[in-house]
Amino acid sequence: MAKQKLEELFDDVPRVSVSKYTAAIKKILEGRIPPAWVIGEISNLRSQSSGHLYFSLKDPGAQVPAVMFRGQASRLGFVPKEGMQVLALGEISVYEPHGRYQLIVREMQESGEGRLFKEFERLKRKLADEGLFDAARKKPLPALPLRVAIVTSPTGAALQDFIRILKRRSWGGRLHVFPAKVQGAGSAQEIEEAIRYVNELGGYDLLVIARGGGSIEDLWSFNEERVARAVSESSIPVISGVGHEIDFTLGDFAADARAETPSAAAEMISSSYIETVDRLEAARVGLRDAVDEGLREYRREVDRLGRALKAVSPVSALERAFLRVDELSSRFGAAFRAAVYDRRNELRALDERLRAQDVGNRISRLRERLDRLERRLDRSLVERVVALRSRLDVAGATLRAISPEATLKRGYAILEDESGKPLASVSSVKKGASLRASLSDGRLTVSVDAVEAKDV
Structure with missing residues (x-):
């Protein structure tokens, strides 16, 4: 048995170029690893003349290349330095020409927030271990929320955006605002007390906690353990609409549903309301149509039975006889009137024809x-004779004007040879020939002394 070549052992393994293989890696990394906040220390920092920043983020166990483009770097509120501890929001990307991955940094914060993020991760693990974030604890949102409580700052833009969305989408429920500080000292306690107060009051279909976007420090009130526990223990379903799309708080994890923004929370509420109202309206219309169709069917059946009963009753037969008599009477009257009219027209036509037959007239x-x-014929004959006479006079005058005698009288002569044939050309005449010339008052016999022909 021949020795098998090494490449033949792997015939079923696909073969691709370096570019295609790197593109596949890029697709996998960029498509499956979501954006994240990465904590690390800046090293190998290089600032290009273009304004882009190139550096690495490292910790004791690993490092990752990173780049921050000029647009994002120009908006930083601090100057990045070598060895600085930072929290960077970025997404993974593969630079295909060098076959390496790197972090594209979109936002970066100083190390103080890094410590908050560590605290966030510690509390998150603690509460998750207690089961506060378990899906089994989540309460379903009501299909038709008509009484909604919102815990937020009454002067913040988040509340105004929330109300604007509800109005624009014609939400028909009632909204009660429970004011609370959403940032700074004492804000976490106010948020917790407001959540528990809403639950003590009761009667609400839904509870919303809301705040606009900000840094991790700005949103820290919603990361406090007391707020997360109050949200988790609420008997009223809770929607957390805190921050922007990329912001996550412990309140988000403890809530029954998370909205990316306060406006998105309003859209969730109004969408559920609109869908339920639409279903109720469709059910109402369907029920009304079904009742109307049932009534129409009953009416058609009653009418059919009434017509059947009427068809076999004596009164119906008598009515049909009356109708028949009236119909025949009308037809007879119409035929009689038509016959009289035709005879009258015939008599009128005969009278007119008789009048037209008057012989004398x-x-x-x-x-x-x-x-x-006769008068027209006489006039025509006279006019015709006058016209012919005029034409005859004109023709006679023309004939006389062009006759040979008239031409001779004007001093011309007609030359003939000895046989009497008129001469038309000098080519037929020779020197010494005898010719006859006819004038108006006689003839002459002439002799040709010379013949001269014109040059043509």
């Missing part, structure tokens, strides 16, 4: 016509 009209024709 016809002869008189024919005689008048004959006289008119």
Whole structure:
């Protein structure tokens, strides 16, 4: 048995180029690893003339290359330095020409927030271990929330955006605002007390906690353990609409539903309301149509039975007889009137024809016509004779004007040879020939002394 080549052992393994293989890696990394906040120390910092920053983020166990482009770098509120501890929001990317991955940094914060993030992760693990974030604890949101409580700052933009969305989408419920500080000292306690107070009051279909976006320090009130526990223990379903799309708080994890923004929370509430209202309206219309169709069907059946009963009753037969008599009477009257009308028209036509047959009047009209024709014929003959005479005079005058005698009288002569044939050209005449010249008053015999022909 021949020794098998090494490459033949792996015939079923696909073969690709370096570019395709790197592109596949890029697709996997960029498509499956979501953006994240990465904590690390800046090293190998290089600032290019273009304004882009190139550096690495490292900790004791690993490092990752990073780049921050000029647009994001110009908006930083601090100057990055070598060895600085930072919290960087970024997304993974593969630079294909070098075959390496790097972190594209979109936002970066100083190390103080890094410590908060560590505290966030510690509390998150603690509460998760207690089961506060378990899906089994989540309460379903009501299909038709008509009484909604919101815990937020009454002067913040988040509340105004929330109300604007509800109004724009024609939400028909009632909203009660429970004011609380959403940032700074004492804010976490106010948020917790407001959540528990809403639950003590009761009667609400839904509870919303809301705040606009900000840094991790700005949003820290919603990361406090007391707020997360109050949200988790609420008997009223809770929607957390805190921050922007990329912001997550412990309140988000403890809530029954998370909205990316306060406006998104309003859209969740109004969408559920609109869908339920639409379903109720469709059900109402369907029920009304079903009732109307049932009533129409019953009416059609009653009408059919009434017509069937009427068809076999004596009264119906008598009514049909009356109708038949009236119909025949009307047809007879119409036929009689039509016959009288036709006879009257015939008599009128005969009278007119008789009047037209008056012989005396016809002869008189024919005689008048004959006289008119005779007068027209006389005028026509006279006019024709005058015209012909005029044309004859003109023709005679023309004939006389062009006759040979008239030409001779104007001093011309007609030359003939000895045989009497008129001469038309000098080519037929020779020197010494004898010719005859006819004038207006006689003839001459002439002799040709010379013949001269014109050059043509």
